[in-house]
Amino acid sequence: MAIASAGFRELRLDGMSRNFGAHNALKEISLTVQRGEFIALLGPSGCGKSTALNCLAGLLSLSDGAIWLDEKRIDTLKPEERGFGMVFQNYALFPHMSVRRNVGFGLQMSGVPKAEIERRVDEALNVVRLTSQGAKLPGQLSGGQQQRVAIARAIAVEPPLVLMDEPLSNLDAKLRLEMRAEIRRIHRLLGSATIYVTHDQDEALSLADRIVVLRDGEVRQIGTPQDLYRRPLHADVAEFMGFRNALPGRLVRRAGEEIEVDCGFAGTIRGQAVDVAGERVVVAIRPADLVPMADGPIQAEVTGLEYRGEAYYGTATGPGGAELYFRTDEPLGVGAAVRLGAPAERTLVYAAGGVG
Amino acid sequence: MSADRRPRRRTLADRGIDGVTLLLLPAALFVVLLFVYPFVYGLLLSFAPKEGGWLGNYSKFFSDPYMYGTIWLTLRLALPVTLLNIALSVPVAMQVRHMKRQRLLTTILVLPITLGTVLVAEGLLNYLGPQGWLNRTLILIGLIDHPIRLVHNYWGVFISLVITGFPFTFLLTLSMISGIDPALEQAAATLGARARSRFRHIVLPLIVPGLAVTFCLAFVDAFSVFPSAVMLGAPAGETRVISFAAAQAAFEQYDYSYASAIAMIMAVVQFGFVGLVLTARGLFYKGPVGGGKG
Amino acid sequence: MESALERLWRTLVWAFVIFFVVNVLAMIATVVINSFGTRWLSSWLPAAFTLRWYASAWKEFQLGDVLLVTFQIAGAVVLLSALIGVPAAYALARRDFPAKPLVIVLFLLPLLVPPITFGIPLATVLYKVGLAGTMWGVIVANLVPTVPFTVILMIPFIEQIDPKVEAAARVFGAGTGRLFIHVLVPLLVPGILAATLLAMVRTVSMFELTFLTAGPSSQTLVVALYYSVFAAGVRAGQSIDAMAVIYMLSTLIWLIVALRFVNPTQIVARVKKSAA
Numbered sequence: 001m002a003i004a005s006a007g008f009r010e011l012r013l014d015g016m017s018r019n020f021g022a023h024n025a026l027k028e029i030s031l032t033v034q035r036g037e038f039i040a041l042l043g044p045s046g047c048g049k050s051t052a053l054n055c056l057a058g059l060l061s062l063s064d065g066a067i068w069l070d071e072k073r074i075d076t077l078k079p080e081e082r083g084f085g086m087v088f089q090n091y092a093l094f095p096h097m098s099v100r101r102n103v104g105f106g107l108q109m110s111g112v113p114k115a116e117i118e119r120r121v122d123e124a125l126n127v128v129r130l131t132s133q134g135a136k137l138p139g140q141l142s143g144g145q146q147q148r149v150a151i152a153r154a155i156a157v158e159p160p161l162v163l164m165d166e167p168l169s170n171l172d173a174k175l176r177l178e179m180r181a182e183i184r185r186i187h188r189l190l191g192s193a194t195i196y197v198t199h200d201q202d203e204a205l206s207l208a209d210r211i212v213v214l215r216d217g218e219v220r221q222i223g224t225p226q227d228l229y230r231r232p233l234h235a236d237v238a239e240f241m242g243f244r245n246a247l248p249g250r251l252v253r254r255a256g257e258e259i260e261v262d263c264g265f266a267g268t269i270r271g272q273a274v275d276v277a278g279e280r281v282v283v284a285i286r287p288a289d290l291v292p293m294a295d296g297p298i299q300a301e302v303t304g305l306e307y308r309g310e311a312y313y314g315t316a317t318g319p320g321g322a323e324l325y326f327r328t329d330e331p332l333g334v335g336a337a338v339r340l341g342a343p344a345e346r347t348l349v350y351a352a353g354g355v356g
Numbered sequence: 357m358s359a360d361r362r363p364r365r366r367t368l369a370d371r372g373i374d375g376v377t378l379l380l381l382p383a384a385l386f387v388v389l390l391f392v393y394p395f396v397y398g399l400l401l402s403f404a405p406k407e408g409g410w411l412g413n414y415s416k417f418f419s420d421p422y423m424y425g426t427i428w429l430t431l432r433l434a435l436p437v438t439l440l441n442i443a444l445s446v447p448v449a450m451q452v453r454h455m456k457r458q459r460l461l462t463t464i465l466v467l468p469i470t471l472g473t474v475l476v477a478e479g480l481l482n483y484l485g486p487q488g489w490l491n492r493t494l495i496l497i498g499l500i501d502h503p504i505r506l507v508h509n510y511w512g513v514f515i516s517l518v519i520t521g522f523p524f525t526f527l528l529t530l531s532m533i534s535g536i537d538p539a540l541e542q543a544a545a546t547l548g549a550r551a552r553s554r555f556r557h558i559v560l561p562l563i564v565p566g567l568a569v570t571f572c573l574a575f576v577d578a579f580s581v582f583p584s585a586v587m588l589g590a591p592a593g594e595t596r597v598i599s600f601a602a603a604q605a606a607f608e609q610y611d612y613s614y615a616s617a618i619a620m621i622m623a624v625v626q627f628g629f630v631g632l633v634l635t636a637r638g639l640f641y642k643g644p645v646g647g648g649k650g
Numbered sequence: 651m652e653s654a655l656e657r658l659w660r661t662l663v664w665a666f667v668i669f670f671v672v673n674v675l676a677m678i679a680t681v682v683i684n685s686f687g688t689r690w691l692s693s694w695l696p697a698a699f700t701l702r703w704y705a706s707a708w709k710e711f712q713l714g715d716v717l718l719v720t721f722q723i724a725g726a727v728v729l730l731s732a733l734i735g736v737p738a739a740y741a742l743a744r745r746d747f748p749a750k751p752l753v754i755v756l757f758l759l760p761l762l763v764p765p766i767t768f769g770i771p772l773a774t775v776l777y778k779v780g781l782a783g784t785m786w787g788v789i790v791a792n793l794v795p796t797v798p799f800t801v802i803l804m805i806p807f808i809e810q811i812d813p814k815v816e817a818a819a820r821v822f823g824a825g826t827g828r829l830f831i832h833v834l835v836p837l838l839v840p841g842i843l844a845a846t847l848l849a850m851v852r853t854v855s856m857f858e859l860t861f862l863t864a865g866p867s868s869q870t871l872v873v874a875l876y877y878s879v880f881a882a883g884v885r886a887g888q889s890i891d892a893m894a895v896i897y898m899l900s901t902l903i904w905l906i907v908a909l910r911f912v913n914p915t916q917i918v919a920r921v922k923k924s925a926a
Binding site: 374375376377378379380382383384386387388390391392393394395397398399401444447448450451452459461462463464465466467468470471472473474475476477478479480481482483487488489490492519522527530531551573576577579580582583586587599602603606612615616618619622623626 | 656659660663664666667670671673674675676677678680681684691692694734735737738740741742744745747753756757759760762763764765766767768770771772773774775777790791793794797798801826851855856857858861862872875876879880887890891894897898901902905909913914915
């Protein structure tokens with residue numbers, strides 16, 4: 001039988017908190033992860049995502065809360081007693097051991113017989129497609145190969161849970177895309193649960209079954225990649241997910257989700273109310289959705305334009321000095337007047353000042 | 357003429373030799389003149405004894421047990437002290453690396469190194485003496501009934517070598533252990549390795565080459581022990597170390613040729629041990645320990 | 651989270667550290683207390699305290715002269731080792747040439763070979779040329795380890811200065827000499843201070859080389875201290891300790907100032923790093 005993950009039903013974080021002195025790096029994180037799920041912890045640097053991962057691995061102790069693996073409470077266990085696999089950001093391969101010994105280290109530690117270790121190391125190397133490199137030292141491998149060894153080492157122990165800490169951040173762009181596909185493939189093969197920390201929303205969107213967006217140590221949103229991409233629940237999450245246009249305005253009319261906002265332009269902007277309470281709101285639009293149109297409500301002056309192959313992306317200034325990012329198929333001159341608009345179903349409206 | 361000189365200048369510069377490289381000359385000349393030359397001179401002088409053939413000095417040394425015995429007497433001090441200092445340094449450095457305010461401790465430990473062996477010997481003469489604080493304390497807490505003799509014998513010199521040697525090996529070991537990427541041990545922990553296995557499989561193999569170098573430096577230093585062996589030990593008896601024999605030959609018998617021969621024998625023993633240890637070191641991994649790529 | 655065995659081990663290790671530090675400090679304290687004590691025979695502390703041993707040590711050992719000699723020698727060593735060593739360190743930090751590893755080994759050897767081993771042949775040569783027994787002989791002998799020490803210590807300080815700063819100065823017309831004076835020396839002040847202060851400490855506390863090359867009028871404090879202990883019995887132990895205290899002060903002042911620029915681990919680790 002090939003490598004597979006140890007069985008469990010669910011991993012439950014219950015109010016997981018961690019303080020560093022007076023600073024609350026993690027504030028009551030609660031999350032349930034099912035077997036086989038791929039979870040991405042996404043957020044800007046300093047949001048607490050790495051702290052969360054280290055707490056899960058046992059490298060940091062919790063200040064409050066608990067972690068449960070089925071009926072077993074594991075947050076009081078040391079890292080070596082948890083039996084998770086972890087892939088470190090800089091790989092943390094043992095530089096003095098051959099690739100085979102690196103991969104077999106976890107099995108050696110748990111007292112698996114030699115022949116069995118050899119067999120499982122072969123399997124793990126096979127999974128990451130590195131069978132021919134077993135005798136080399138990590139220093140003799142390329143970055144991508146080291147990455148594969150790190151993954152093989154983590155999965156060789158057949159862990160119920162694989163933790164990955166920005167594993168692709170040291171690779172170049174091409175290799176990153178390649179390894180992304182590899183990680184997804186290996187995850188499916190193992191059937192384990194994977195928790196993957198990243199600050200790159202593309203990575204999170206393409207890999208994860210569910211994304212947990214963290215900010216300042218708090219969970220801002222948990223959802224599928226589709227949810228997060230289409231409908232971020234808060235203005236700050238929207239900003240992080242690529243809604244670069246954030247226009248402050250005043251609510252004019254609302255009928256259910258349908259909403260009209262006055263942002264000080266010629267016309268009102270029609271959009272979807274996501275998280276609105278009160279009069280003052282923020283309108284969020286992706287640059288790709290804001291395009292020139294004859295009856296567009298936003299009149300602005302083009303300040304810059306850059307060609308990106310499939311289209312031009314430009315910056316413009318509105319009457320109140322608002323910065324606008326838009327997309328256009330036609331090259332526009334700097335200084336040209338333009339009227340911009342976005343489809344109402346892709347224009348999201350949030351309560352103003354709701355960040356943090 | 358300038359036409360055929362120009363290309364030559366360029367090749368020299370390409371190999372990194374230009375006006376800036378010449379700044380090296382005074383220092384290099386200085387070391388050659390005052391370190392290499394005296395060493396060679398001493399070596400040649402040692403083969404020109406006052407009496408006897410060209411090997412006269414060496415046969416004189418190795419036929420007199422009072423002289424060749426100094427090698428054994430010095431080794432008997434230097435080897436155990438160096439091994440003890442390293443054996444103490446590793447566990448202490450393993451604990452101290454996690455300490456937030458290391459600086460106070462490292463500053464205190466650098467004191468005996470700075471003060472030097474003469475002062476440590478003078479201090480220990482009082483401190484370890486029959487009426488010194490150490491014996492008094494041991495009697496007070498009831499460990500002993502009578503003062504134990506710790507000066508003017510083997511143990512006085514031994515203790516002085518621990519006091520100056522331990523801080524040295526410790527500071528070197530600490531800088532080595534602090535250089536190991538903490539992620540390596542964390543990775544080992546997530547793979548099920550307990551503290552002892554992490555030390556045995558990760559930390560120890562990574563510091564062994566550095567420990568070998570530390571051993572060489574500390575051993576060579578201890579093997580050339582001089583003032584404390586004279587002041588704290590029994591220079592006519594059990595701590596008649598080889599450097600004392602050499603100094604006696606030079607300054608009491610004014611036989612510089614014989615003294616040089618003894619210094620050369622000293623150097624051969626030191627280099628012999630260093631060579632042995634460094635050869636053994638070749639068997640271990642010696643690359644970067646910072647983790648990451650490379 | 652921690653097992654009882656691990657806790658016991660940790661306690662043991664810390665107990666040893668504390669034991670060691672207490673002994674070192676107590677040893678130093680004995681010297682200091684004895685130098686101020688009237689009589690200290692079989693008690694925890696001297697019967698009474700006095701300053702007279704300092705006066706008698708000053709007279710008996712001609713400490714005024716010895717101190718003057720010590721600092722003349724140390725000053726000359728420090729100045730010369732900076733003048734010879736810093737340019738060499740600059741060349742080694744900035745240029746790559748085929749024989750560079752060999753040159754580095756050449757500079758490491760005098761630091762790795764113990765002074766007593768190379769001191770005897772060195773003293774022999776110095777006696778032959780008539781330098782031994784004079785102050786210049788002692789200065790030259792002390793320069794043998796301090797010049798390489800300065801070179802090795804300065805290399806990383808120079809390497810961390812961006813070569814672009816120098817390139818910029820050259821573009822604006824500074825020659826090598828003016829580059830040194832206007833650009834490099836000001837940037838290197840902390841490094842040079844650290845190197846010279848540590849060279850100072852090494853010279854003041856260098857026993858072996860000074861012992862082997864000094865005559866009666868060129869003894870430094872540490873050698874005078876050795877001779878006075880060696881010939882103990884003639885003099886009161888307290889006045890020897892008074893001299894020892896003066897010696898400690900004369901080394902520790904420089905060490906304390908130097909520690910503002912480097913940390914204690916670097917004092918021993920710098921040399922080793924380039925050796926490994």
